[in-house]
Amino acid sequence: MDTTLGSLMLGTTDPDRLHRWYTTVLPPKRDERQDNYRILEYAGFWLFLDARDDVQATHPDPARTLINFDVEDARAVVARMEDAGTTWVAPLEDRDGSLFATAQDPDGNYVQIIQLSPQHRAEMTDQPAATAAGLGTDDAFSGFSVNDLDAAEEFYGRVLGIPVERQGGPMDMLTLKLGDRGVLLYPKPNHTPATYTVLNFPSDDVAASVRALTERGVTFERYEDMEQDELGIHTGGGPLIAWFTDPAGNVLSVIARD
Secondary structure: OOOOOOOOEEOOOOHHHHHHHHHHOOOOOOOEEOOOOOEEEEEEEEEEEEEEEOOOOOOOOOOOOOEEOOOOHHHHHHHHHHHOOOOEEEEEEEOOOOOOHHHHHHHOOEEEEOOHHHOOOHHHHHOOOOOOOOOOOOOOOOEEEOOOHHHHHHHHHOOOOOEEEEOOOOOOOEEEEOOEEEEEEEOOOOOOOOOOOOEEEEEEHHHHHHHHHHHOEEEEEEEEOEOOOOOOOOOOOOOOEEEEOOOOOOOOEEEEEE
């Protein structure tokens, strides 16, 4: 199992002050409280603010640790920090297209704001920044239509157990949260199901997954001239795979993980 760095804890004599600063200038995705801890989530990384009486009110050696925040709009973050009366260690600087600034939080901890350019981000991830036409590749996403958004939300969310986010409003759509990527589902009155598989779900045990979904009311497809076992799993060569449809008739599959 790979070792993962998932959180950072800051001991503080004034957690409320520190909490106000972080939630104001760097709004987290989630903000929770558990006992004495204030817990802030930033894209899967957790910042814990711990009320302690065995630390100093301000950091005695702030340059020793630098908390880096990767942001989409460094100038907007800097403006919020300015409004909060933040002390600057290094003002906003453009380094070959990427923006960097270093400030101190109310306890004196060094906080660096980073907005990487597409080129620098691509170099770090060893991926092309964009196609020749300027199309982003690392954040591309797919989508397909359904004829009933409520039925789709029930099926993908409850039956398949996938995290689903609904936009609502005039542009009502669903986003299936699949790892680091999202798949967009949008309503289309004259929807016609695709004749191909629109979404594949890898499984370490295809038979177990098929049985579990069958118990949840999913019916697996059977096709003429195709070798399929009693569960509907294709066994005629290639990876084990079984097909089923969503309420709109879109074809999905359970496929053996490589």
